[in-house]
Amino acid sequence: MSTALDVHVGELTEQGHTLLRGIATDEEAAEALRAFGELVPQYDGSLRYQVKAAPGFEERRYSKSVNTILVHTEAPGWNPTPSYLALHCRVQATCGSGHTELADMRQFVASLGEQDRAALYEREIEWLGHNTGGVGTEGVRRPVVERTESGREILRFSYNLLTTGQYDPPVDASVDPVELPLGSFGIHLAEQAEAFFRENKVSVLIPEDSILVWDNQRMVHARSAYRDAKRHLTRYWVAAQR
Template sequence: MSTALDVHTRELAEQGYTLLEGITTDEEAAAAVGVFGELVPQYDGSLRYQVKAAPGFEERRYSKSVNTILVHTEAPGWNPPPTYLALHCRVQATCGSGHTELADMRQFVASLPERDRAALYEHTIDWIGHNTGGVGTEGVRRPVVEVTDGGQEVLRFSYNLLTTGQYDPPVDASVDPDQLPLGSFGIHLAEQAEAFFRENRVSVLIPENHVLVWDNQRMVHARSAYTDKRRHLTRYWIAAQR
């Protein structure tokens, strides 16, 4: 007879994400997501990060703004990036938006013309560091799809980095393509990924006291804009052995 853990583990493997129910406290959330691997410190060195609108980020595409956040994986400059990401909904937005959106980039890579697909494995990018201290500050140089010594594919992606050279740019950012990590090809790739994402995304308005967990080395995620500034999620990073 399958247990709840068996079901969630199977969903992670098969569809790349799963939703845990009935999680009311930080302690319960940490225990629930901890079964998938070890909780690891995030950009500021903490195990928990509060995703909530805050003053000063109104004109940026950032977790503490209410603006749309475009497709990316978490911490592409880390080696390795967290295996799983988890969002614990404390207060759900009531404005009908603020969805967490997911898509399987393995399917995107497989859909590309052979030349473009090969470039994702061959062309390396400087994934710049993106944290305020600790391991990973310097970033890494890796292709979009890295094949590890064990044969595991690790995806790194950032629409913003490929099109603006920044992870969290101003809403109206623009830059000379020659200054970008993959130049004009990177813009082309980002636009293809965004189009694929819009056609194939799963959009989840995480219910309160639920935790959405997904495979960060396989799935890209984004967030729709919202207006209800009470919205509050707590984020966890999980490292797991494959």
């Protein structure tokens, strides 16, 4: 007979994401997530990061704003990147928005023409470090799709970095393509990824006392804009045992 963990592991393998329900506290969240691997420190060195609107970020595409956040994987400048990303909903937005949106990047890569697809494996990008507390890496140079020695593929992506040269740009940011990591090709790639994402995304309004877990080395994610500033999620990074 399959256990609840087997079901969640199966969903992560088959669809890239799963939802854990009935988890009310930080301690319960940590215990549940350790079934998938080791909790690892985030940008500021903490195991938990509070995703909640805060003053000072009104004009930025950032986790502490209420603005739309465009497609990306978490911590592409880290090596390794987090295996799984998890969001524990403490207070759900009541405005009918603030969804977490997911799509399978492997399907996107497979949908590309031969020349564009080859470029994702061959053209390297300087993925910037993105640390607020001096913890972690200073960035890495990798292609969008990295093949490891074991044959696994790790995907890194950031619409913002490819189109503005920043991870968390102002809402109205623009830049000369020659200054971007992949130049005009990066903009072309980002626009294709965004179009694919809008056609194929899964949109989840995470229930309170539930955790959405997804494969960060496979899935891209985004967030819809919202108005209810009481919305509160706690984010975790998980390193899987490979």
